[in-house]
Amino acid sequence: MPRHVRIIGASLFCPAGIGIFGLGPASPGAVPGFDPIACGVPRKHLKTMTRAVQLGVAGVNAALAVAPGWAEIRPERRGLFVGASPQAGDAEDLAAALAAAGGDPGRFAREGVSLIPPLWLVKGLSNNVLGYASAQHDLRGDNGNWCDGQLGGAIALAQAVHAIAEGRVDLAIAGGADALLGAESVVGGPCAEGAAFIVLVAGERGDAVVTAGIPSEDGVEEGFGALGAAAVPVAWVRSWLTDRRADVGGVRGAWSS
Amino acid sequence: MPSWRAFGPDTRVTSRRRVVVTAVGMVTPLGVGVERTWRATLAGENGVRPIQRFDASDYPVRFAAEVDVPGSGATLKQALAMLALDEALASGVPAPGSRLGVCLGSEAARPPLEWLFRTTPPAGEEIAALAPDAPTRMIARRLGALGPRSTVSTACTSSSQAIGEAVLRIRRGEVDTMIAGGVDVLSEPLMVVGFSKLGALSTRNDAPEHASRPFDLHRDGFVLGEGAGMLVLEEREHAIARGASILAEVTGYGCSCNAWRITDSPPDGRGAAAAMLDAVTDAGLTPDDIGYINAHGTSTPQNDHSESQAIHRVFGKPVPVSSTKGQMGHLVAACGAVEAILCVLALRDQVVPPTRNLVTPDPACGDLDHVLVARPTHGLLRHTLTNAFGFGGSNGSLVFSMSDTS
Numbered sequence: 001m002p003r004h005v006r007i008i009g010a011s012l013f014c015p016a017g018i019g020i021f022g023l024g025p026a027s028p029g030a031v032p033g034f035d036p037i038a039c040g041v042p043r044k045h046l047k048t049m050t051r052a053v054q055l056g057v058a059g060v061n062a063a064l065a066v067a068p069g070w071a072e073i074r075p076e077r078r079g080l081f082v083g084a085s086p087q088a089g090d091a092e093d094l095a096a097a098l099a100a101a102g103g104d105p106g107r108f109a110r111e112g113v114s115l116i117p118p119l120w121l122v123k124g125l126s127n128n129v130l131g132y133a134s135a136q137h138d139l140r141g142d143n144g145n146w147c148d149g150q151l152g153g154a155i156a157l158a159q160a161v162h163a164i165a166e167g168r169v170d171l172a173i174a175g176g177a178d179a180l181l182g183a184e185s186v187v188g189g190p191c192a193e194g195a196a197f198i199v200l201v202a203g204e205r206g207d208a209v210v211t212a213g214i215p216s217e218d219g220v221e222e223g224f225g226a227l228g229a230a231a232v233p234v235a236w237v238r239s240w241l242t243d244r245r246a247d248v249g250g251v252r253g254a255w256s257s
Numbered sequence: 258m259p260s261w262r263a264f265g266p267d268t269r270v271t272s273r274r275r276v277v278v279t280a281v282g283m284v285t286p287l288g289v290g291v292e293r294t295w296r297a298t299l300a301g302e303n304g305v306r307p308i309q310r311f312d313a314s315d316y317p318v319r320f321a322a323e324v325d326v327p328g329s330g331a332t333l334k335q336a337l338a339m340l341a342l343d344e345a346l347a348s349g350v351p352a353p354g355s356r357l358g359v360c361l362g363s364e365a366a367r368p369p370l371e372w373l374f375r376t377t378p379p380a381g382e383e384i385a386a387l388a389p390d391a392p393t394r395m396i397a398r399r400l401g402a403l404g405p406r407s408t409v410s411t412a413c414t415s416s417s418q419a420i421g422e423a424v425l426r427i428r429r430g431e432v433d434t435m436i437a438g439g440v441d442v443l444s445e446p447l448m449v450v451g452f453s454k455l456g457a458l459s460t461r462n463d464a465p466e467h468a469s470r471p472f473d474l475h476r477d478g479f480v481l482g483e484g485a486g487m488l489v490l491e492e493r494e495h496a497i498a499r500g501a502s503i504l505a506e507v508t509g510y511g512c513s514c515n516a517w518r519i520t521d522s523p524p525d526g527r528g529a530a531a532a533m534l535d536a537v538t539d540a541g542l543t544p545d546d547i548g549y550i551n552a553h554g555t556s557t558p559q560n561d562h563s564e565s566q567a568i569h570r571v572f573g574k575p576v577p578v579s580s581t582k583g584q585m586g587h588l589v590a591a592c593g594a595v596e597a598i599l600c601v602l603a604l605r606d607q608v609v610p611p612t613r614n615l616v617t618p619d620p621a622c623g624d625l626d627h628v629l630v631a632r633p634t635h636g637l638l639r640h641t642l643t644n645a646f647g648f649g650g651s652n653g654s655l656v657f658s659m660s661d662t663s
Binding site for chain 1: 311312313314315316317363364365370373374378379380381384387388389390393406407408409410411412418422425429446448450451452454455512513514515516517518519520527528531647648649650651
């Protein structure tokens with residue numbers, strides 16, 4: 001029989017704010033006051049992290065920071081499940097090479113390539129939240145990274161629930177992160193950035209997950225505008241926290257049960 | 258509260274449903290189609306040549322394993338996915354509806370340089386075509402698949418994990434049939450630049466045909482490849498009931514994370530070992546039961562060393578091993594699917610494929626039983642294992658077994 005799945009921690013970063021402040025009215029824009037260093041993102045990795053990846057790693061850090069007892073679970077039994085958007089790297093990393101090329105592919109190869117930062121490709125990996133956060137917290141178990149637009153975060157949540165229920169891991173961190181500011185002309189509307197993660201364990205501790213089912217996109221809050229892979233996790237955590245606002249305490253963007 | 262579509266009690270699993278492969282399709286640098294690729298792989302043919310798709314004469318690496326299909330970027334990627342799908346569905350198209358799902362391994366298609374030179378931003382539909390899930394959505398739409406649809410993007414592990422996820426979904430009872438696989442297109446200027454700058458690519462510009470040499474002492478990096486592989490996975494009883502031809506059973510899936518560094522794997526191969534052991538255990542087997550390993554074997558010094566340590570750790574004794582990347586380069590998000598299909602074909606034809614260009618086995622990789630020419634197994638091959646390991650640290654291993662109905 002499937003095991004019971006419980007939530008023992010959560011984090012929230014959205015344009016309404018960080019942590020408890022993120023429960024305010026939804027509106028498009030940036031996460032106010034987001035400081036990746038203060039949220040435990042290693043300074044040495046910042047240059048190879050896009051804004052979305054910084055938010056995602058901060059989200060994992062914040063959720064784990066308040067999840068009791070997670071570090072006692074063996075690293076091989078800790079999983080990480082992430083919804084993300086493909087990271088194209090930062091446009092300015094290619095700017096010098098493109099300027100040198102002047103629109104000529106041949107000149108791009110001859111004169112532009114040497115101007116591209118060596119780690120440009122690494123910064124553009126779509127699974128960087130998974131890569132960096134797993135290394136930071138020694139999460140060696142089952143994992144996944146889904147790039148399915150707004151559905152990506154929803155799939156991550158569902159697969160994490162299954163992974164616990166089926167006994168493939170004993171700890172699962174799941175959620176999504178995205179940063180779509182600047183993409184308004186492509187998206188065709190207002191955009192936002194954010195991240196939200198939940199920490200799941202098997203057993204009786206914590207709040208029960210509603211069901212080991214498939215979260216849909218139905219609950220996405222339109223007020224944020226485009227929030228990409230973070231949309232469903234942000235909406236889900238906001239709803240969950242709203243229901244239990246009275247008995248949770250905020251710690252740098254996160255709560256524990 | 259956002260709605261959660263719960264499973265009804267009728268779809269809850271209390272015992273494990275078995276998953277079989279009933280059809281496959283692929284396009285690789287060795288050719289269009291399963292049989293063409295399989296024959297070339299067994300013969301140790303070469304799929305690596307000077308880049309034809311763009312003028313690479315001033316790039317640091319000027320060769321790749323390109324497919325012989327016209328197009329580039331997102332257009333080519335979708336064409337490859339559809340070619341592989343069409344072949345897989347040649348003997349029958351699954352019934353549309355909620356019991357059919359699609360799970361692919363795919364990364365974002367890379368924007369052509371021309372876009373980057375433009376002063377106007379790309380249109381919304383251009384961006385949508387680049388999205389990793391564009392092929393997934395296209396296939397689901399075409400087949401009327403209303404069940405789960407997802408796109409795994411974990412670099413080189415993508416399609417191995419996609420197949421694993423599809424297996425889990427069938428076992429759980431979410432669906433009866435999944436289209437699972439992967440697709441990637443790598444011979445693009447930005448990919449050549451990006452991987453070159455990391456020092457990950459072979460630079461044998463004077464001898465591309467010898468550039469991809471997994472486990473060889475003189476290997477110097479991998480070769481960018483491209484292609485697509487699609488598998489039709491079905492619940493076993495469902496396949497039997499419709500009279501489908503069963504090629505093999507997917508008996509094991511293992512997944513782990515290195516939790517190490519983004520582009521390196523731990524030298525002791527701990528993550529790879531965990532994935533392999535998980536897959537073997539999931540299959541209800543022991544390492545002694547595995548008769549062939551299709552290694553990730555990228556031809557980079559680090560991967561091949563780390564993977565060989567993992568193989569020693571799990572198996573303890575020589576098991577026939579090869580990396581077909583010697584023939585066709587590294588298909589990145591598609592490699593897991595294509596190499597999974599090769600494992601299915603090895604079971605079908607009772608022959609395991611060789612590693613091309615493996616002339617001097619690297620002693621640092623230990624005493625592996627390298628397959629240097631196609632090796633018949635005389636009906637003794639029952640279980641095969643394939644590995645995929647990616648940047649970011651995800652590892653995926655799959656075990657395929659002879660079907661007891663074949």
